[in-house]
Amino acid sequence: MQKLRKKFPVLNQCIYANTASAGLLSEDLMEWRQGHDLDYLIGGSEMKNKGFAHMPEIKKTVGKFFHCKPENVSLVPNFSLGFNLLLEGLSKDKTVLLLNNDYPSLNWPFEARNFKREYVDIDEHMEEQIHEKLKTGKFDILALSLVQWVNGVKVDLDFLKQVKKDFPNVMVIADGTQFCGMEPFNFEESGIDILGASAYKWLLAGYGNGFFLVKDEIKDQFELKGIGNGSVNNDASQRNSISFCKFLEPGHLDSFNFGSLEFALKFLDEIGQDNVQAQLQKLSKKAMTSFSELGLLQPFVNQRKQHSTIFSIKGDEKLFNKLWEQNIVASLRGGGVRLSFHFYNTEEEVDVIATLLKRWMSK
Numbered sequence: 001m002q003k004l005r006k007k008f009p010v011l012n013q014c015i016y017a018n019t020a021s022a023g024l025l026s027e028d029l030m031e032w033r034q035g036h037d038l039d040y041l042i043g044g045s046e047m048k049n050k051g052f053a054h055m056p057e058i059k060k061t062v063g064k065f066f067h068c069k070p071e072n073v074s075l076v077p078n079f080s081l082g083f084n085l086l087l088e089g090l091s092k093d094k095t096v097l098l099l100n101n102d103y104p105s106l107n108w109p110f111e112a113r114n115f116k117r118e119y120v121d122i123d124e125h126m127e128e129q130i131h132e133k134l135k136t137g138k139f140d141i142l143a144l145s146l147v148q149w150v151n152g153v154k155v156d157l158d159f160l161k162q163v164k165k166d167f168p169n170v171m172v173i174a175d176g177t178q179f180c181g182m183e184p185f186n187f188e189e190s191g192i193d194i195l196g197a198s199a200y201k202w203l204l205a206g207y208g209n210g211f212f213l214v215k216d217e218i219k220d221q222f223e224l225k226g227i228g229n230g231s232v233n234n235d236a237s238q239r240n241s242i243s244f245c246k247f248l249e250p251g252h253l254d255s256f257n258f259g260s261l262e263f264a265l266k267f268l269d270e271i272g273q274d275n276v277q278a279q280l281q282k283l284s285k286k287a288m289t290s291f292s293e294l295g296l297l298q299p300f301v302n303q304r305k306q307h308s309t310i311f312s313i314k315g316d317e318k319l320f321n322k323l324w325e326q327n328i329v330a331s332l333r334g335g336g337v338r339l340s341f342h343f344y345n346t347e348e349e350v351d352v353i354a355t356l357l358k359r360w361m362s363k
Helices: 027-053 055-066 079-087 104-112 126-134 157-166 216-221 255-271 273-293 299-303 317-325 347-361
Strands: 073-076 095-099 116-120 141-145 171-175 194-198 210-214 310-314 331-333 336-340
Touching: 027 055, 027 255, 055 073, 055 210, 055 255, 073 079, 079 104, 079 194, 079 210, 095 104, 095 126, 104 141, 116 126, 126 157, 157 171, 210 216, 255 273, 273 299, 273 310, 273 347, 317 331, 317 336, 317 347
Parallel strands: 095 116, 095 141, 141 171, 171 194
Antiparallel strands: 073 210, 194 210, 310 336, 331 336
């Protein structure tokens, strides 16, 4: 992982603990992007037409990375746009179970459309509460983020498998934006029916690209309405035979942005998702121990079996600014300071942050 750090020049200037806000751009991806636009510069429409024709291959790359059939992959500019298109095709008589203070782009679309809904708190008993709610038989949909954007709480993926086993008629919808790229993930074997994600965070693909993965079994619950020339790949004869995922692709798909996604996934494949996961587990353990000893985490976070590498520590804008002055990049989120670590971070960097925090707390 030390050699990989050289591919991310930002790391020479600071301790970058902010991947939960934006993943870094690698030199390799930058070079690919420059080559892409040079080809566009001299090739014009001919080059772009080749880019449009390449989209099925990009779907194959996404499908292979997440173990999903290519025909069940939709390419979208970001999670929020794709999710709103999806919900426009879902009957409003569904009852939804959500998490309190989950990411706005997940909860707000349900709320804005007045779906019947209830909520579960994000705490050490989150999974048990979800199960108890689902046992009532009132719910058609469980929708949640796999990793929480503010405090990094990670849902137990084995629990979601059990949910699908115990409640096969409940549709499980997940936002994977703060999860995808952290560890190997097999969509087909998961308990998730629909997974959407923007790819500019842990997948390091830059802005303007994302995807949705869907399972065949839930397609008949939707009457999707998003439609355009992109849905038929510029072939009007396909107007009456549009596949499920193409309803989420009504416009053109940009070869720059989705080519970046393809490049990023192949880059992570070369590193190995097992290797990424191993590094993140070390960083998570180190940060959990360090911040817990300082009493900076919500008590329930320590009581959960597993956690991501996103941590919300007690602090305000004053602490955020002090970190910034020490060239430590973080975010103000949810009434605290959010620190988030990816494979290009080191345990030594976590130690530096913890040492500074301890010093400031003792004054």
